[in-house]
Ligand code: AMP
């Protein structure tokens with residue numbers, strides 16, 4: 001049995017505001033947005049984190065990155081600039097262990113993030 005929340009969003013067992021989808025990826029709005037645009041982009045296939053995604057099937061990490069950029073364009077934040085973040089591991093603040101790219105934009109994003 002798969003108890004992964006984001007796998008359940010993929011299968012539509014759990015609701016989400018899906019804004020973009022390809023054959024291998026899905027993008028939906030973060031439930032607790034940290035910026036005017038805050039979208040999570042995931043591979044439909046379960047991989048725990050960015051390290052696992054990097055070792056996944058040919059091109060899957062590529063697809064996630066391409067979808068993250070497509071989301072930024074669709075959301076109208078690509079021109080001003082946006083941030084793509086993969087929190088990887090508990091020490092980096094990862095709380096959901098189905099890899100996801102945070103796509104953040106729509107406000108000034110300072111660096112370092114703190
Ligand atoms: P991270 O801390 O990098 O693992 O990010 C997990 C993100 O998932 C957080 O920004 C949460 O707000 C978000 N999140 C948790 N549950 C949901 C949900 N059901 N729908 C959308 N976003 C969620």
Ligand code: ZN
Pocket residue numbers: 004005006007008045046047097098
């Ligand atoms: Zn999953």
